[in-house]
Amino acid sequence: MGIIVNGSLFTLHTKNSTYQMKVDDKGVLLHTYYGKRTDETDYSYLISFADRGFSGNIAAARGDRTYSLDYLPQEFPVCGSGDYRVSCLNADLGAGVNDCLLFFDSYRTYRGKYSLEGLPAMFAEDGDPVETLEILLKDYKDDLYVRLLYGVFEDHDMITRSVMIENKTGQDVKLSRVMSTCLDFSDKDLDMIHFYGKHAGERQAERLSLFHGITELRSTRGTSSHQHNPFVIVAKKDTNENMGECLGFSLVYSGGFHVQAETDQIDQVRLVMGMDDSDFLWTLYPGEEFTAPEVCMTYSGSGLGGLSRSIHDGFYRHLIRSPWKDKRRPVLVNNWEATYFSFDGKVLLDIAREAAKMDLDMLVLDDGWFGKRDDDYSGLGDWFVNEKKLGCSLKELSAQIHEMGLSFGLWFEPEMISEDSDLYRAHPEWAMVVPGREPIRGRSQLVLDMSREDVVEYLKERLFDIMDSADIRYIKWDMNRSLALAYGELFPRERQGELRHRYVLGLYEVMEALLARYPNLLLEGCSGGGGRFDAGMLYYAPQIWCSDNTDAIERLKIHYGTSFGYPMSAVSAHVSVCPNEQNGRVTPLKTRGICAMQGAFGYELDLGKMTEAEKEEVKVQVKTFKKHYRLFQFGDYYRISSPFENGDFTAWEYADREGKEACLSVVFTDLHGNPAPHIVKFEGLCKEKRYEVSRDGEPLGEFSGAALMNGGLLLPMPRENYDSCQFYACEK
Numbered sequence: 001m002g003i004i005v006n007g008s009l010f011t012l013h014t015k016n017s018t019y020q021m022k023v024d025d026k027g028v029l030l031h032t033y034y035g036k037r038t039d040e041t042d043y044s045y046l047i048s049f050a051d052r053g054f055s056g057n058i059a060a061a062r063g064d065r066t067y068s069l070d071y072l073p074q075e076f077p078v079c080g081s082g083d084y085r086v087s088c089l090n091a092d093l094g095a096g097v098n099d100c101l102l103f104f105d106s107y108r109t110y111r112g113k114y115s116l117e118g119l120p121a122m123f124a125e126d127g128d129p130v131e132t133l134e135i136l137l138k139d140y141k142d143d144l145y146v147r148l149l150y151g152v153f154e155d156h157d158m159i160t161r162s163v164m165i166e167n168k169t170g171q172d173v174k175l176s177r178v179m180s181t182c183l184d185f186s187d188k189d190l191d192m193i194h195f196y197g198k199h200a201g202e203r204q205a206e207r208l209s210l211f212h213g214i215t216e217l218r219s220t221r222g223t224s225s226h227q228h229n230p231f232v233i234v235a236k237k238d239t240n241e242n243m244g245e246c247l248g249f250s251l252v253y254s255g256g257f258h259v260q261a262e263t264d265q266i267d268q269v270r271l272v273m274g275m276d277d278s279d280f281l282w283t284l285y286p287g288e289e290f291t292a293p294e295v296c297m298t299y300s301g302s303g304l305g306g307l308s309r310s311i312h313d314g315f316y317r318h319l320i321r322s323p324w325k326d327k328r329r330p331v332l333v334n335n336w337e338a339t340y341f342s343f344d345g346k347v348l349l350d351i352a353r354e355a356a357k358m359d360l361d362m363l364v365l366d367d368g369w370f371g372k373r374d375d376d377y378s379g380l381g382d383w384f385v386n387e388k389k390l391g392c393s394l395k396e397l398s399a400q401i402h403e404m405g406l407s408f409g410l411w412f413e414p415e416m417i418s419e420d421s422d423l424y425r426a427h428p429e430w431a432m433v434v435p436g437r438e439p440i441r442g443r444s445q446l447v448l449d450m451s452r453e454d455v456v457e458y459l460k461e462r463l464f465d466i467m468d469s470a471d472i473r474y475i476k477w478d479m480n481r482s483l484a485l486a487y488g489e490l491f492p493r494e495r496q497g498e499l500r501h502r503y504v505l506g507l508y509e510v511m512e513a514l515l516a517r518y519p520n521l522l523l524e525g526c527s528g529g530g531g532r533f534d535a536g537m538l539y540y541a542p543q544i545w546c547s548d549n550t551d552a553i554e555r556l557k558i559h560y561g562t563s564f565g566y567p568m569s570a571v572s573a574h575v576s577v578c579p580n581e582q583n584g585r586v587t588p589l590k591t592r593g594i595c596a597m598q599g600a601f602g603y604e605l606d607l608g609k610m611t612e613a614e615k616e617e618v619k620v621q622v623k624t625f626k627k628h629y630r631l632f633q634f635g636d637y638y639r640i641s642s643p644f645e646n647g648d649f650t651a652w653e654y655a656d657r658e659g660k661e662a663c664l665s666v667v668f669t670d671l672h673g674n675p676a677p678h679i680v681k682f683e684g685l686c687k688e689k690r691y692e693v694s695r696d697g698e699p700l701g702e703f704s705g706a707a708l709m710n711g712g713l714l715l716p717m718p719r720e721n722y723d724s725c726q727f728y729a730c731e732k
């Protein structure tokens with residue numbers, strides 16, 4: 001039983017964790033415990049009460065100055081309650097101030113998992129050990145209800161939370177902040193690990209100590225963004241990769257977000273996470289509901305590695321829906337870095353012909369196949385095939401590619417509009433631009449108002465039309481700028497603060513419709529590389545282009561950071577040319593292959609321009625990936641050595657769950673004269689089993705699991721800059 005209710009005490013258990021809350025004698029829902037699995041003791045005895053100067057007292061506590069929401073641990077703190085810490089809800093019930101005050105109303109539990117209309121969320125299949133708890137809170141005076149939703153995934157140490165605000169007050173309610181989760185910790189000695197970045201340098205791992213005051217991460221860009229990621233970890237000071245306690249928080253949402261961690265006056269920490277509220281103002285009319293996106297919380301008592309593996313597995317089973325999650329992903333070649341906008345049908349067919357010879361599975365036609373689009377100044381929105389440029393129809397192109405034994409994929413950037421496009425000329429009002437004012441351009445393009453039903457319908461119609469016109473098995477869904485002013489012509493002035501969220505709802509509506517109509521389509525997310533790499537996107541796209549930076553060495557850090565919160569099968573990674581197009585670095589083809597095999601593997605170069613020796617090497621890489629794809633896609637992922645800490649090499653490993661086989665990859669990142677020896681140790685094997693071990697296909701000998709895990713293996717000396725090797729251990 002995941003959920004145990006005892007009077008006013010709610011205890012949620014997963015395999016290794018327990019979460020508890022309690023309705024106190026005033027009717028306030030307090031948070032009493034989250035951590036290592038324990039019993040159903042009422043942990044509210046740990047809360048201390050004192051008269052703290054300048055902390056407000058609610059009316060229900062009149063006469064008792066030791067009762068203040070300003071220091072009590074709560075499940076859903078609201079602004080205006082005398083709690084001056086970061087809160088979850090700003091709701092103006094009519095007076096022009098945020099004066100809502102919530103008390104317990106009722107609860108219900110049921111088997112299975114709640115879902116959220118129009119929003120991505122974790123799901124459960126029949127029979128999964130998953131339960132839902134709904135707790136209804138109500139304003140003490142007005143009929144404003146807040147429904148707190150808890151999904152308990154016992155097997156994965158995951159608890160999801162979401163919030164629905166229900167307006168039964170009979171008058172408009174203004175919401176200017178709705179956070180999806182709040183977690184109050186009684187301990188201040190905590191670190192936060194977060195993943196900052198930039199275009200072509202996403203998800204760099206950074207660990208910092210929380211301090212008195214507010215640590216804040218957010219994206220105001222309308223997307224989850226390159227700059228910050230809606231996934232953070234809160235860890236005890238002594239937690240490392242292999243041991244210690246930590247909690248992961250993932251927002252299942254692809255728009256802007258906000259995370260705050262506040263250490264308060266009495267050394268407690270509060271963490272809140274939810275949608276970006278910087279520009280948010282939502283009018284909730286009588287009878288309406290507002291649903292906030294889901295946050296998925298994961299507990300680990302076995303370090304950061306254990307946390308990541310729980311998340312990988314939990315997301316794989318309960319968030320990613322695509323049938324492709326169970327199938328080997330196609331090894332594809334994408335023409336972007338091979339040709340950019342300069343291609344015709346013949347150039348594409350030449351690349352496809354080479355790809356077929358090397359046993360690749362798919363050719364993906366990137367940007368430039370539609371409208372007038374020979375550079376990035378025009379054409380977006382005109383989703384009509386440029387047959388003149390291709391020299392044939394898309395149907396013919398796709399058919400010829402299929403005849404070669406490859407399948408065909410296509411790039412789209414549906415959310416955008418170029419001013420130089422027929423669509424803009426017909427519908428300038430569809431762009432998010434304030435009439436009569438200059439637009440803010442990004443990559444010389446404007447953003448479509450995805451909150452409009454006519455825009456959503458246009459995009460569905462164009463996508464379906466193109467999809468029906470040819471045999472297309474994969475779509476890369478790109479998005480190449482941040483939102484600046486989120487303006488929608490159809491909304492009055494006082495409701496413009498709804499546009500950012502409505503944009504995301506429109507985006508999800510089109511993606512949902514696309515997948516409903518083409519359930520076997522492989523959708524790859526992308527936003528100028530990894531600018532929208534988030535749990536929300538995984539609900540639609542089982543893989544996401546991880547970065548526009550294809551340099552194998554910079555990718556080590558990007559992959560490392562991404563692996564904390566996302567399954568590596570979702571990390572789309574390609575081998576590209578040298579010198580690298582983004583940073584000019586030269587790396588061996590072998591290393592580029594090993595690095596890209598960490599995720600959904602492919603190529604992004606003109607295969608025809610490779611030397612014969614390189615082509616032979618590509619064949620070996622493709623063969624290796626296909627041979628071990630089960631390990632790479634479904635194996636447990638171990639970060640063996642960090643590119644942020646070890647300057648000499650980075651290593652990672654995939655091990656199958658039964659300890660039958662493992663593949664450990666190493667990339668050297670520095671060279672030394674008279675170098676020190678280095679050893680790597682395997683993880684996830686069975687100590688008592690015996691393994692046949694090879695290195696880059698050459699037999700190394702037979703070892704016990706104990707030897708490989710405790711003793712390890714000596715690394716070969718690197719023979720050139722950015723050399724690499726791959727060990728493979730297979731049970732005898």
Ligand code: DGJ
Binds near residue numbers: 366367526529545
């Ligand atoms: C950004 C993507 O990340 C690239 O891979 C490529 O598709 C370009 N956009 C095309 O404009």
